[in-house]
Amino acid sequence: MNITHLGLLAGALTSAAAIPQVVRTYRTRQARDISIWQPVLLNIGMVLWLIYGLVIGDTPLIVANIFSIVCYSFLIAMKILYKDDDKSTSCV
Amino acid sequence: MNITHLGLLAGALTSAAAIPQVVRTYRTRQARDISIWQPVLLNIGMVLWLIYGLVIGDTPLIVANIFSIVCYSFLIAMKILYKDDDKSTSCV
Numbered sequence: 001m002n003i004t005h006l007g008l009l010a011g012a013l014t015s016a017a018a019i020p021q022v023v024r025t026y027r028t029r030q031a032r033d034i035s036i037w038q039p040v041l042l043n044i045g046m047v048l049w050l051i052y053g054l055v056i057g058d059t060p061l062i063v064a065n066i067f068s069i070v071c072y073s074f075l076i077a078m079k080i081l082y083k084d085d086d087k088s089t090s091c092v
Numbered sequence: 093m094n095i096t097h098l099g100l101l102a103g104a105l106t107s108a109a110a111i112p113q114v115v116r117t118y119r120t121r122q123a124r125d126i127s128i129w130q131p132v133l134l135n136i137g138m139v140l141w142l143i144y145g146l147v148i149g150d151t152p153l154i155v156a157n158i159f160s161i162v163c164y165s166f167l168i169a170m171k172i173l174y175k176d177d178d179k180s181t182s183c184v
Contacts (some may be wrong), residue, residue, distance in 0.1 A: 003144065003147050003148060006143060006144050007140075010137050010138070010143075011137070012137075013133055013134075013136050013140060014133070014137035014138060014141065015137075016137075017130050017131075017132075017133035017137060018130070020127040020129035021127045021129075021130040023127075024125070024126075025125065028125065031125055032122070032124065033116070033122045033123055034125055034126060035113045035115075035116040037109070037112035037113075038110070038112055038113040039109075040109075041108055041109035041112070042105075042106055042109040044105050045108075045109060048098060048101055048102030048105060049099075049102040049103075051098060051102075052095065052099045052102050052152075055098070056095060
């Protein structure tokens with residue numbers, strides 16, 4: 001395995017990490033315990049990583065970051081949409 | 093700003109993204125809506141990014157990933173510790 005493959009695998013894993021969270025939030029419609037600052041800061045940082053990757057011409061960084069930005073944008077949208085309402089209980 | 097500074101800023105932001113989530117989870121003792129697979133996959137991926145950063149000698153990648161691995165390890169520990177109990181409600 002050469003170093004680009006290692007980078008691609010690393011990028012695939014860190015990008016794939018967003019999927020179970022996005023799927024769980026979409027299924028449960030619950031985002032109470034998620035801090036909105038996590039996906040917001042991640043997205044700002046990943047836009048910079050994307051620029052960094054483009055400048056140094058690093059394929060793993062470019063691909064991984066585009067995918068993650070899309071995923072975390074969905075998570076931010078759901079966090080806003082679902083608010084912090086607790087839908088699992090009907091009692092106050 | 094040169095390219096290393098951009099990478100350092102990007103790394104600082106994506107690493108800092110873990111902080112609000114770790115703080116929120118620690119304060120609320122609630123990790124119900126967090127998928128454990130997110131920090132687990134992130135940590136595996138970031139260990140590979142760390143190796144990648146060490147091999148290509150990229151300081152931003154190395155520093156950012158060590159910090160994030162520590163943060164997400166705390167989050168995994170809290171997710172396991174706090175389970176999925178809903179502590180905000182006493183009614184069933």
